[in-house]
Amino acid sequence: MNAWQTDPYRLPGLRGLPHEEEADARLPPTPLSAPLPDPALRPAVPESADRRRLDLHACLTAAGIPPRAGDLHAIEVLTLVDDTTYAALRRWITGTS
Template identity: 45%
Template sequence: MRGRPSALAPAQPTPPRSSSPSTVTEPTAHLPVDPYDADTAESAWPSAAGQDTDCLLPPPNPAERFSIPITPRDQRRLALHAALTAAGIPPRPEDRAAIDQLSTLPPSTHTTLQRWLHHTA
């Protein structure tokens, strides 16, 4: 019963054996395709009439910057907001009073708070 095919399965033809080694053809080499290498004239959106397509802003002029000094307390308050946000704890509006109180603490305490928040992130 071993050599007979099952009545349910169709008999599979065996491929003829040849004495010569089979030759495998290598696929032809394809050049890499660059999806961004397209003719811009054909694929670009048409620009609106009278509108420049490239509008670069000039670099900021340092002489035109505001010269308003930030107090150390405000610097600590802003740094605490940034550290809380970076740690995944975005400050809520009702947290403003607590943050204002924390920003009045000495710089060494504020540095410790920053270190603690940095290690939680």
């Protein structure tokens, strides 16, 4: 007895259900893979800025400084700095070396 077959005496509500092969035959075929998105339709903001924004929110919150609504513009500006400056900013917030 496989996973799809159940004892009808134990579970009487399952009587009359189709067998696995019959159920699969009634399902519409599914595509094997979805088409890839068009690179031209990607957002203009670089993906690293999005990652930095989330990371900055997490660092501030973990440090006990939840960002206020007025801080969102400052966070947006800070996500656009170069890697060295951003690393220093994170080091200052988290207090790590």
